[in-house]
Amino acid sequence: MAQAARTQRTLLSLLNSDGKDHPVENTFALVTVLLGAIAVFTTLSPSLHLVSSWVGLIGIGTGLWGQFISSTTGERFLLIIGLGASALGFYLGLAHGGLFGGVIG
DSSP, rough: OOOOOOOOHHHHHOOOTTTSHHHHHHHHHHHHHHHHHHHHHTTTSSHHHHHHHHHHHHHHHHHHHHHHHHSSSHHHHHHHHHHHHHHHHHHHHHHHHHHHHHTOO
């Protein structure tokens, strides 16, 4: 009797949809999502504007470089989500005081 084969569906299998390993590209995608989450959640407290603006700026940089070197659609999807969150955190951090607000000047 024939049995249906089950495939393991993990996050890395979704990111490596072409069947090849992409450790650097996957790392950029996951780091960008993590930085975006930190940037967005720190905007909930306006006193953390330094953290949200700097982490958002770094997240934008890693996201743009990750888009430049990405190989699969799954990586690009996570990078766009992380880029959007990083940009939102960056801009709200700028609105609450900026990159150097209160430290210089």
